[in-house]
Amino acid sequence: MAEAVFVVSAVIILAGAVGVVASRNPVHAALFLVQTLVGVAVLFVLNDAHFLAAVQVVVYAGAIVILFLFVIMLLGVDKAEELRIEPIFGQRPLAAVVGVSLAAVLGTVVVTGADVLTGLRRAGGDRALDGDATDIERMGRVLFSEYAFAVEITAALLTVAVVGAVVLTRRASRSDGSTAAETAAQET
Amino acid sequence: MDLAGLSVGWYLALSVALFAIGGVGLLVRRNPLVMFMCVELMLNAVNVAFVALGAGLNDVGGQVAVFFVLVVAATEVVIGLALVVAINRRRSGATADDVSLLKG
Numbered sequence: 001m002a003e004a005v006f007v008v009s010a011v012i013i014l015a016g017a018v019g020v021v022a023s024r025n026p027v028h029a030a031l032f033l034v035q036t037l038v039g040v041a042v043l044f045v046l047n048d049a050h051f052l053a054a055v056q057v058v059v060y061a062g063a064i065v066i067l068f069l070f071v072i073m074l075l076g077v078d079k080a081e082e083l084r085i086e087p088i089f090g091q092r093p094l095a096a097v098v099g100v101s102l103a104a105v106l107g108t109v110v111v112t113g114a115d116v117l118t119g120l121r122r123a124g125g126d127r128a129l130d131g132d133a134t135d136i137e138r139m140g141r142v143l144f145s146e147y148a149f150a151v152e153i154t155a156a157l158l159t160v161a162v163v164g165a166v167v168l169t170r171r172a173s174r175s176d177g178s179t180a181a182e183t184a185a186q187e188t
Numbered sequence: 189m190d191l192a193g194l195s196v197g198w199y200l201a202l203s204v205a206l207f208a209i210g211g212v213g214l215l216v217r218r219n220p221l222v223m224f225m226c227v228e229l230m231l232n233a234v235n236v237a238f239v240a241l242g243a244g245l246n247d248v249g250g251q252v253a254v255f256f257v258l259v260v261a262a263t264e265v266v267i268g269l270a271l272v273v274a275i276n277r278r279r280s281g282a283t284a285d286d287v288s289l290l291k292g
Contacts, residue, residue, distance in 0.1 A: 033225050130246055150256065168271060
């Protein structure tokens with residue numbers, strides 16, 4: 001049963017990934033990205049990470065992809081891109097070579113190292129996955145004890161990101177009343 | 189891993205394939221928005237590996253790592269899309285190649 005679920009979701013994930021790379025229209029790429037993200041969420045459920053599966057769907061498929069679609073809509077860049085022309089000579093073959101060698105190196109590491117990695121140790125206490133606690137309870141305990149400092153840093157990171165996004169996108173008003181974008185338009 | 193009857197190696201193989209596809213997409217595509225989507229693909233490949241290895245080691249640390257990756261991915265998208273909007277305001281229809289004008 002688990003094998004069948006894994007194979008089906010792996011096919012869905014890889015098909016979505018190829019769709020993101022190969023679709024000419026950015027909107028289609030975003031929808032293929034949703035397909036991949038939902039497939040990854042299924043794999044999370046298969047590994048008993050139910051909280052992460054929910055967060056994956058809500059944050060990734062719900063928030064991040066919607067943000068992509070909003071930006072595509074706002075900028076009006078949903079025109080299909082011409083994929084047949086190659087803007088930089090030799091870019092595609094080089095990218096293929098890099099991709100294949102990346103997959104080969106990582107695949108070698110997986111084949112030779114997976115059993116070593118997973119045979120190293122079994123965690124105990126709060127960190128063990130086979131206790132009575134639900135996965136969200138377990139994550140909460142570890143996050144707010146062992147990783148409490150990292151959680152605080154995360155809060156600072158999110159604040160900086162929000163402030164940065166506002167600073168980057170706001171139109172600074174000049175003394176003569178015109179906006180920065182109007183000034184830029186006059187300059188060009 | 190006796191949890192689901194599947195060995196961790198299969199998850200890692202899927203993760204490798206997803207990471208490589210995302211990397212090739214990042215190198216090939218010129219639309220900055222699609223390039224960001226390819227970065228998201230690569231981050232998700234890492235998340236799959238984290239969760240599978242965490243389940244294999246019976247350790248919640250893998251799931252915690254995915255949690256932090258999600259937060260960093262969200263901030264990365266916010267800042268990246270703000271940059272795309274700011275660049276498009278000055279030069280509409282800009283691709284990643286046009287930004288090479290930034291060099292001196």
